[in-house]
């Protein structure tokens with residue numbers, strides 16, 4: 001496997017090779033879990049990456065991307081978007097209500113809906129732009145005070161509230177605590193999804209996407225395993 005150092009001279013073949021490795025591991029994890037590999041979507045997380053990394057990912061056939069910040073995502077994708085009709089952009093970082101309209105203009109899916117006020121803002125922005133907006137509800141599965149997401153016990157109510165605003169709630173997203181086994185958090189997310197009739201489970205990152213697939217992930221969000229370590233240090237809980 002290619003080195004994961006942040007080498008600016010990283011070749012496109014190194015990125016292509018990492019994509020091949022991650023895709024193969026996803027397929028293996030699916031087979032191990034008795035699942036169809038076609039049922040798991042790889043979301044390539046391009047936050048903090050230079051434009052050439054995006055180009056290398058596109059050249060490797062990748063079309064689904066995750067970004068943490070609206071402004072950086074605009075810089076990354078606004079031009080590419082027009083030339084790439086099958087691109088899918090997913091917001092995976094916290095969103096302020098005053099950026100809802102910008103987010104709706106750029107993203108296909110908002111994975112970080114975590115409060116009624118944001119549901120209202122997204123629904124209003126979607127209606128204004130004549131769009132039907134797909135969202136995931138982010139669940140703070142470990143009830144960590146510094147982390148975004150609705151608390152598990154409040155998730156059912158937020159899902160119901162968001163549906164009533166006209167948003168299309170496709171599923172749930174979580175980022176388990178860094179210092180705990182992820183499995184129980186993935187299991188909790190799946191349980192909340194099932195009782196609410198939700199199909200999509202966005203869970204699992206570079207360190208635990210195979211575990212997440214065993215627990216039913218439909219979308220895994222992978223950054224450093226594809227692009228190498230990020231230059232700008234950033235924890236996933238902060239946008």
Ligand SMILES: *Cc1c(COP(=O)(O)O)cnc(C)c1O
Pocket residue numbers: 045047068092093175205206207221222223224225235236237
């Ligand atoms: C950065 C980030 C990822 C990707 O993390 P890696 O460990 O680099 O794969 C996934 N999800 C969210 C919400 C993130 O912020």
